[in-house]
Amino acid sequence: MFPSRPLLLIGTAISCASADCATISVTYNFAPQEAQVAIDHAASIWEGILVSPVPIKAMVTWIPMNGSVLGITFPNGRKDFTGAPVPQTWYATALANSIAGQELNPGENDIEIYLDASTDWYFGLDGATPSGQQDLVSVALHEMGHGLGFVGLSKKEGATGSLGLLLASDFAPLTTTFPWPELDSLPGIFDRFLVHPQNGPLDLMENPGPTLGSAMSSNQLRFNGPLTMIANDGEAPRIYSPSNFALGSSCVHLNEATYPVGNANELMTPFNSAGHANHWPGPLCLAMLRDIGWNLAPDVGMVEPCARSPLLELWPNPVQSELSISGIIAGANVVIRDVEGRTVMVLQGGSSIDVSGLAPGPYLVSTEAGGLAKHGRLIKR
Ligand SMILES: [Zn+2]
Structure with a gap:
């Protein structure tokens, strides 16, 4: 027995904005x-x-x-x-x-x-x-x-x-x-x-x-x-x-x-x-x-749109010390998280940050504001 419930989750079939969308x-x-x-x-x-x-x-x-x-x-x-x-x-x-x-x-x-x-x-x-x-x-x-x-x-x-x-x-x-x-x-x-x-x-x-x-x-x-x-x-x-x-x-x-x-x-x-x-x-x-490796349409969901074409540009990558970032959402911080999802660094203003203190490994770099988010993958050497 299941009571009827309000239908809050009905999506409409969206059309992929990318020319690469799947068929x-x-x-x-x-x-x-x-x-x-x-x-x-x-x-x-x-x-x-x-x-x-x-x-x-x-x-x-x-x-x-x-x-x-x-x-x-x-x-x-x-x-x-x-x-x-x-x-x-x-x-x-x-x-x-x-x-x-x-x-x-x-x-x-x-x-x-x-x-x-x-x-x-x-x-x-x-x-x-x-x-x-x-x-x-x-x-x-x-x-x-x-x-x-x-x-x-x-x-x-x-x-x-x-x-x-x-x-x-x-x-x-x-x-x-x-x-x-x-x-x-x-x-x-x-x-x-x-x-x-x-x-x-x-x-x-x-x-x-x-x-x-x-x-x-x-x-x-x-x-x-x-x-x-x-x-x-x-x-x-x-x-x-x-x-x-x-x-x-x-x-x-x-x-x-x-x-x-x-x-x-x-x-x-x-x-x-x-x-x-x-x-x-x-x-x-x-x-x-x-x-698991899927590339999803840029307007889908809340996390990074595509590991192979990140919207947040990071260089050099891999990085040892000074990281430059372009594409930061105006007025937003940049947050660097480790693979456990823990915030390890926050950049407030500016477009470069010294990451020499980070342990070697992969990180996710994000800038988020007002429901808009950009992400990039970073490798620290
Ligand atoms: Zn199943």
Whole structure:
């Protein structure tokens, strides 16, 4: 039972201001026409957010799944492609293609989504979802989010947790049309940001192993991407990691209780509420996509628009002592934060600052005023 709620979170399909905006083409198996319209609408919302020179290919299959789940998504994956930011790490092909600037998987889909044909769906685009019905635009937007890389490779058997040991048979009878790769016990890029508050990053734990297993069902997992932490006031947001590990739900969603129905970040939690709609990914999801490597349209969200073309110019970069900055918003301070999101320096006025006291490493440099923000990445030598 879910009460009806005010629809505060309905976004409109924005058009990407950049010539590089993504295109998403969806092919359908068995989906009724009215479902296709709603799913295409969800794709158009993502098109307004993502920047990619390579068209994204999604396939949606509409089959009864006994009402137990609304949808399941299988992202195609690549690792160690040209330009891969982190080696020995899986990336969703939609993301890998955008980073590589070329199609790495010709003839294969990037994203394959199953949606439950037996669910009582609301097909409208307006978010006025009647009580008792599931909003298809919301669920399609959520599933596409997984396909774009909001997903990991975690699994737990008995007390043993693993990353990168998922098998096609774990999801039978569902299958993918693209070949299931040998995952080689390697994590996905999303997994590399998962941390346990006491035991540290999951990707540094014995894999497979019991410490990893207990972390995955600790109810304490967090995502510590630097842009995500900045978007979350310096704190790593909670990841769904309940005491009973659930394949496909645990470790690949924001925490349901932390981001309940009506929260701006509810879209990427594991449960969708009937009679409710949300057509926008929310600031945390957008920051998480940026942390895993997505280039998002400049007008989207609150954090840096594009790691590859920062609006705040910093030089020299890497820097040892004197840093020059151009593009500071008039009257605003410049704030330098470390990867934990902690403010380490503030520049008030001027356009240069002595950073020789900073420890070597990466930093995010920001200038923010009146809802406007510019950011740049800095490396201190
Ligand atoms: Zn999900």
